Amino acid sequence: MRSRLLSLLLLVGPLVLPAQAVSPDQTLHDATAQLQALIRINTTNPPGNELAAARFLDSLFRGAGIESRVYESAPGRGAVVARIRGRRGANAKSPVILMGHLDVVGVQRDQWSVDPFAAVIADSVLTGRGAIDDKGMLIANLQAMLALQRRVRGGTTLTRDVIFVANADEEAGGDLGMGWLLKEHPDAIRAEYALNEGGRTRIMANGRKYVALQMAEKVSHVVTVTASGPDGHASIPLAGNAIARLGRALAVIGAHREPTVLTPVTTRFFAALATIWPEPAEAAAMADVASGDRARVERGAAVLAAIPTLDAVLRTGISPTILEGGIRSNVIPRDAKATLNIRTLPGQSIDSTVARLQRAVGDPRVTFAVTSRGEDSPAMSAENEFFAAVERAARRVDPTIVVVPYLSTGATDSADLRRAGIKAYGLLPFPLVMSDEERMHGNDERLPLSAFRFGIQFVTGIAEQLAVP
Numbered sequence: 001m002r003s004r005l006l007s008l009l010l011l012v013g014p015l016v017l018p019a020q021a022v023s024p025d026q027t028l029h030d031a032t033a034q035l036q037a038l039i040r041i042n043t044t045n046p047p048g049n050e051l052a053a054a055r056f057l058d059s060l061f062r063g064a065g066i067e068s069r070v071y072e073s074a075p076g077r078g079a080v081v082a083r084i085r086g087r088r089g090a091n092a093k094s095p096v097i098l099m100g101h102l103d104v105v106g107v108q109r110d111q112w113s114v115d116p117f118a119a120v121i122a123d124s125v126l127t128g129r130g131a132i133d134d135k136g137m138l139i140a141n142l143q144a145m146l147a148l149q150r151r152v153r154g155g156t157t158l159t160r161d162v163i164f165v166a167n168a169d170e171e172a173g174g175d176l177g178m179g180w181l182l183k184e185h186p187d188a189i190r191a192e193y194a195l196n197e198g199g200r201t202r203i204m205a206n207g208r209k210y211v212a213l214q215m216a217e218k219v220s221h222v223v224t225v226t227a228s229g230p231d232g233h234a235s236i237p238l239a240g241n242a243i244a245r246l247g248r249a250l251a252v253i254g255a256h257r258e259p260t261v262l263t264p265v266t267t268r269f270f271a272a273l274a275t276i277w278p279e280p281a282e283a284a285a286m287a288d289v290a291s292g293d294r295a296r297v298e299r300g301a302a303v304l305a306a307i308p309t310l311d312a313v314l315r316t317g318i319s320p321t322i323l324e325g326g327i328r329s330n331v332i333p334r335d336a337k338a339t340l341n342i343r344t345l346p347g348q349s350i351d352s353t354v355a356r357l358q359r360a361v362g363d364p365r366v367t368f369a370v371t372s373r374g375e376d377s378p379a380m381s382a383e384n385e386f387f388a389a390v391e392r393a394a395r396r397v398d399p400t401i402v403v404v405p406y407l408s409t410g411a412t413d414s415a416d417l418r419r420a421g422i423k424a425y426g427l428l429p430f431p432l433v434m435s436d437e438e439r440m441h442g443n444d445e446r447l448p449l450s451a452f453r454f455g456i457q458f459v460t461g462i463a464e465q466l467a468v469p
């Protein structure tokens with residue numbers, strides 16, 4: 001471990017921390033080497049092995065004179081928490097967290113054009129697992145910390161503590177990551193705000209950008225559908241065959257649409273997006289959806305149904321994901337099962353959705369059971385210093401950019417934080433076109449270095465807006 005760490009440190013070079021500002025070119029150069037080193041530590045979860053990555057970041061913080069500690073949640077698993085101290089006493093603000101996760105999802109190696117853990121750079125694009133989920137953001141957060149530390153060295157007292165958290169196990173639910181940290185070391189991460197992954201900085205077809213700042217998320221549940229019927233020898237066909245019954249039920253479930261529901265976050269999202277969306281008919285549909293008028297909402301929602309990513313934030317979504325049934329080609333099984341992943345909108349009940357499905361299927365021999373129940377978390381507000389800081393920092397990098405509140409269809413660690421009373425917001429600070437954004441968890445995950453530079457400046461700006469007096 002030690003020798004590996006040492007060679008990594010040699011790779012990224014000694015960290016010299018001058019009190020004065022560092023040029024954007026130098027920052028990008030340093031950050032790129034750090035990101036390459038971090039991607040080369042394979043933290044595929046399972047098994048994770050985040051501890052080596054945590055130690056690597058810990059050594060960078062210590063080298064810069066920033067207080068840092070590694071927390072081991074299980075053998076080989078762990079987090080790193082670093083802190084720059086700000087004001088103390090009555091006029092100190094409550095801390096802010098810059099966070100991300102160290103683990104990555106697995107790869108289908110034969111589908112990649114390069115080694116996913118080599119962090120190859122070609123044509124100013126860095127390709128590697130974790131480049132945009134979530135190691136790029138960890139390094140942007142690290143660079144923001146280094147920029148703040150230079151301010152402190154220059155004599156500035158921050159208005160609040162700024163805490164860096166890189167945790168484990170996000171991709172597998174966080175029981176050995178954020179969940180563990182909140183339970184075992186709540187004092188280390190006590191804060192008012194957290195900047196996490198989960199949002200988007202999207203480059204639209206007309207070249208304009210918008211930032212979707214995640215302020216709420218859908219809740220993931222697993223529901224098992226079981227169809228039963230008479231079993232017997234396949235030579236005698238039987239009415240009520242469980243597999244045929246399940247097939248009929250799934251056809252109904254596949255065609256079922258949950259009602260359109262607008263939340264305060266999605267209403268603001270569509271209202272803001274309507275003003276910048278390049279396609280006029282879709283922009284008009286977004287304005288309709290945000291209008292609050294029932295007929296217009298339904299008309300707009302019908303247009304947006306053609307865009308799956310937008311339709312998914314307008315209603316609870318149901319995706320059949322697994323089929324099980326039968327043991328032999330000549331035996332009629334007694335039952336057959338399907339697994340549904342259901343993502344409810346915040347505040348919507350999974351039991352109501354299941355009841356609607358049960359009614360739609362209308363077959364007493366098809367039963368539904370919630371086998372894994374997700375937990376709701378409160379939505380965040382756009383009326384506070386955090387949202388304003390993100391808007392100001394975004395415009396500092398690109399004056400034409402618009403920040404919109406966003407409800408994500410995917411689940412993140414932020415739900416745990418929000419339930420613990422920390423106001424967590426999700427960002428992906430790197431401007432990406434849709435096709436690059438879709439490489440997250442996919443093949444040839446990549447980060448253009450120009451987007452990396454933008455993201456570092458963006459996150460550093462947010463941290464400065466929140467902590468520099």
Ligand SMILES: [Zn+2]
Nearest residue numbers: 101133134197
């Ligand atoms: Zn992630």
